[in-house]
Amino acid sequence: MASTSGKPETPYERKSEMRQTVDNQAGAADSSDHQARKKTRMVELKNATLPEELIQSEIFPRLAAKYILRCRLVCKSWNSLLSTPAFVNSHLTYQLHNNSDENDRIIARTMYGFYEQVDINSHTDSIRVRTVPCASNTLFGSIDGLIAMVSTQGKRLCLWNLAIGQIKLFDFPPLDGHYAGGFCWDHVHNDYKVLMFCYDPMLSPARRICMYSTNSATWASLCIPQNLVFPSMSPCPSTIVKGTPYWTTYLKPLTLPGQKCSILKFVPEINELRILPDFDPLKFRVNIFDIANIKDCLVGMAYKLNEHGGTNTMVDMYCLDDEDSNSGIWSKMYSIGPVYLDSHQWPSQAFRNGGEILIRGPSDPFAFYDPETKEIKRIAGTTSPSTSLTDLGRQCYSYTPSLVRVRGMESLQNFSTKGELKPVAFFTRNFP
Structure with missing residues (x-):
């Protein structure tokens, strides 16, 4: 070349x-x-798959309930897996112990125009949902994503899982009289129970409790011991802690000499009603006392209002050292504030994980007090209804979306087909 x-x-x-x-x-x-x-x-990457055990035990339980519902549509095997009681329980356990804001919400009854509704409040926003029309007068509890409501006019009760769009409707027990509601969870038998107190405040204290078991779908009657006498109480639990409901006397200034605030609780595992040690307002120099669920503990909130109007008030937080003993003592833990409070604006409930206190008042936006920053932050898009302080103050509970179902639950579409829910449209705008 x-x-x-x-x-x-x-x-x-x-x-x-x-x-x-x-x-x-x-x-x-x-x-x-x-x-x-x-x-x-x-x-190889295209064909690679994660171990099935990893998906089931580590990934699925971390997904929000709305994403699990979508995953159920992927294939039959996933639908079968994600519908088992074992997975529903593991998913609930993770959601309850996950401290994210998405799983730490407060549900409160509201009313706009002629429609009963509930607000699902987070730290940053609120989702408004139309309630079940035939059982929607009163919100009296929320446990594990199940919402308990009652219609006193229609004498019907409702257990509603908003996240999965399923409800269970059932009638009052066949008794006449005045009824107060309670909702609880028996962790021993995994049984959600609804309580109705046979109570006529004009005649005598309640002497009987009717208890509905979701496991058996039947009512049972429990007698209240003769030596157990308790004062008039709110028709709804003041708060619910780990499935146990607590009631206090009506929220009002404790100004009468010697008057104490009594607290009642129902122990669902043994079906027993108990009165806790009284809180003495005179001893602690306060005239308002209420209770809340903070970090899965019963916490008392005590403060003193000025007789001539609202003022910046310090709220003292108390814990009860022994609930199972008559000799238990309320001990002060810390104080929050100052917070502007009056007879129309008061601390109502708390975010379960962080302990931020929800501040409510008729016709005012929901707000919460952050004990770390000592600031009051309003929740966008919310307005409390113009209603009585007693009704408004009680219908407010911790809420965590879940996949939990109870016996007899049906899809909302099924009830619409039957004609029971036609008058009202249901919607869950951007539901978490």
Whole structure:
């Protein structure tokens, strides 16, 4: 082969040219091998799957309830897996112990125009949902994503899982009289129970409790011991802690000499009603006392209002050292504030994980007091209804979306088909 200069190639030049040719061929082969290896890796990644056990135990329980519902539509095997009681329980356990704001919400009854509604409040926003029309007068509890409501006019009760769009309607027990509601969870038998107190405040204290078991779908009657006498109480629990409902006397200034605030609780595992040690307002120099669920503990909130109007008030937080003993003592833990409070604006409930106190008042936006920043932050898009302080103050509970169902629950669409829910449209705008 002639050189570019027209002179014969030397042995050295021929050797260099051969080496270059070999190198070019080797480079082309390497490039081809690289492309082949890359293509192989892409195929492997495309076909790669996570271990089924990892998906079931670590990924699915972390998903919000709305995403689990979508996953159930992927295939039959996923639908079967994600519908088992074992998975529903593991998902609930993770959601309750996950401290994210998404799982720490407060549900409160509201009323706008002629429609009963509930607000699902987070730290940043609120979702308004139309309630079940035939059982929607009173919100009296929320446990594990189940919402308990009652219609005193229609004498019907409702357990409603808003996240999965299923409800259970059932009638009052066949008794006459005045009824107060309670909602609880028996963790021993995994049984959600509804309580109705046979109570006529004009005649005598309640002497009987009617208890509905969701496991058996039947009512049972429990007698209240003769030596257990308790004062008039709110028709709704003041708060619910770990499935146990607590009631206090009506929220009002405790100004009468010697008057104490009594607290009642129902122990669902043994179906027993108990009165806790009284809180003595005179001893602590306060005239308002109420209770809340803070970090899954019963906490008392005590403060003193000025007789001539609202003022910046310090709210003292108390814990009860022994609920199971008559000798238990309320001990002060810390104080929050100052917070502007009056007879129309008061601390109502608390976010369960962080302990931020919800501040409510008729016709005012919901707000919460952050004990870390000592600031009151309003929740966008909320307005409390113009109603009585007693009704408004009680219908407010911790709420965590879940997949929990109880016996006899049906889809809302089924009830619409039957004609029971036609008057009202249901919606869950951007529900978490």
